[in-house]
Amino acid sequence: xxxxxxxNKADRDGFLPIRxxxxxRGFISVVILILVHLLWMRFLEGLLPLWVATxxxxxxxxxxxxKG
Amino acid sequence: xxxxxxxxxxxxxxxxxxxxVGFLPFIYILYVGFFDWNTNAVDPTLRWAGLQNYRSLVFxxxxxxxxxxxxxxxxxxxxxxxxxxxxxxxxxxxxxxWGRQFFRTIHTLPIVVAPIAVGATWRLxxxxxxxxxxxxxxxxxxxxxxxxxxxxxxxxxxxxxxxWHWTPFVTxxxxxxxxxxxxxxxxxxxxxxxxxxxxFWYVIVPMLKPVLLTTVFIRLMDALRSVDEIWMLxxxxxxxxxxxxxxxxxxxxxxxxxxxxGAAMSLLTLYVTIVLSWLLFVAxxxxxxxxx
Numbered sequence: 137x138x139x140x141x142x143x144n145k146a147d148r149d150g151f152l153p154i155r156x157x158x159x160x161r162g163f164i165s166v167v168i169l170i171l172v173h174l175l176w177m178r179f180l181e182g183l184l185p186l187w188v189a190t191x192x193x194x195x196x197x198x199x200x201x202x203k204g
Numbered sequence: 205x206x207x208x209x210x211x212x213x214x215x216x217x218x219x220x221x222x223x224x225v226g227f228l229p230f231i232y233i234l235y236v237g238f239f240d241w242n243t244n245a246v247d248p249t250l251r252w253a254g255l256q257n258y259r260s261l262v263f264x265x266x267x268x269x270x271x272x273x274x275x276x277x278x279x280x281x282x283x284x285x286x287x288x289x290x291x292x293x294x295x296x297x298x299x300x301x302w303g304r305q306f307f308r309t310i311h312t313l314p315i316v317v318a319p320i321a322v323g324a325t326w327r328l329x330x331x332x333x334x335x336x337x338x339x340x341x342x343x344x345x346x347x348x349x350x351x352x353x354x355x356x357x358x359x360x361x362x363x364x365x366x367x368w369h370w371t372p373f374v375t376x377x378x379x380x381x382x383x384x385x386x387x388x389x390x391x392x393x394x395x396x397x398x399x400x401x402x403x404f405w406y407v408i409v410p411m412l413k414p415v416l417l418t419t420v421f422i423r424l425m426d427a428l429r430s431v432d433e434i435w436m437l438x439x440x441x442x443x444x445x446x447x448x449x450x451x452x453x454x455x456x457x458x459x460x461x462x463x464x465x466g467a468a469m470s471l472l473t474l475y476v477t478i479v480l481s482w483l484l485f486v487a488x489x490x491x492x493x494x495x496x
């Protein structure tokens with residue numbers, strides 16, 4: 137009954153607190169990218185331009201996808 | 205023809221429909237969200253705005269308050285419907301209940317009523333000076349109930365209306381799930397001396413997880429996009445006490461014809477819905493990793 141939502145063999149343990157597959161890590165990266173950009177526009181854009189957030193998030197995305 | 209090709213052939217119509225009615229509108233909304241487009245403006249054409257709509261959104265207190273209000277509404281609604289739905293499901297499955305079949309039939313009637321009719325009915329029930337709810341609350345308890353002037357009354361009524369409308373759906377889903385549960389683990393737990401609470405928490409809930417998860421997903425997504433019922437009940441008032449996010453988007457997109465800003469709001473709401481659903485999925489399926 138639970139087979140449809142059980143982790144499969146492609147899942148792996150990384151530094152993230154859950155077992156993830158490639159899609160999960162990509163999804164988490166996109167979610168963080170959007171969240172950081174929204175928060176940056178709200179609180180930090182007066183001090184630092186938005187492309188800084190983009191560069192930081194892309195670096196984080198690469199790290200999550202490889203090591204997450 | 206190979207087996208996989210036949211599979212894809214069967215899937216093709218559904219995939220095509222999903223692509224046309226789901227994916228293409230999403231891409232279009234994504235596109236419009238980057239433009240300033242108001243057909244009632246001096247220049248009614250699409251003008252490139254980049255991230256300006258999103259920049260305005262994060263400073264728009266009306267939007268942020270609507271979003272927060274919607275999340276509170278969804279939280280109360282989903283939790284209450286799950287609890288009530290489970291209690292009703294167990295009650296309607298009990299052999300001792302007299303007239304069980306009759307109650308099973310009539311308790312599902314609210315589901316088939318159109319949301320706009322539900323809103324209109326509840327408006328008639330609750331409208332001050334006319335509805336029976338304020339009349340009897342005043343007569344029996346001395347409560348001055350008024351959804352047109354009291355924000356708490358309006359918000360509470362919106363929650364109760366949603367409970368009335370959608371609890372039967374949760375009850376039906378849970379009844380289906382409970383009926384399909386195997387009897388052996390429950391008997392085993394009883395033989396091992398488990399009390400009712402332990403059996404519920406350690407046996408029934410884990411076995412019922414897929415049904416619970418599906419039901420919560422459906423109800424959460426529905427609660428986050430409530431529009432027509434609320435519009436009929438309070439029109440988002442008093443002040444903005446029941447202006448939930450769906451209603452707020454509707455007001456911006458249709459009466460104000462601010463399509464670009466409306467598209468940005470819709471996308472941000474979709475983002476919140478997807479993230480909440482995913483967090484819920486991860487929490488309920490318990491995908492714990494080595495980092496814990």
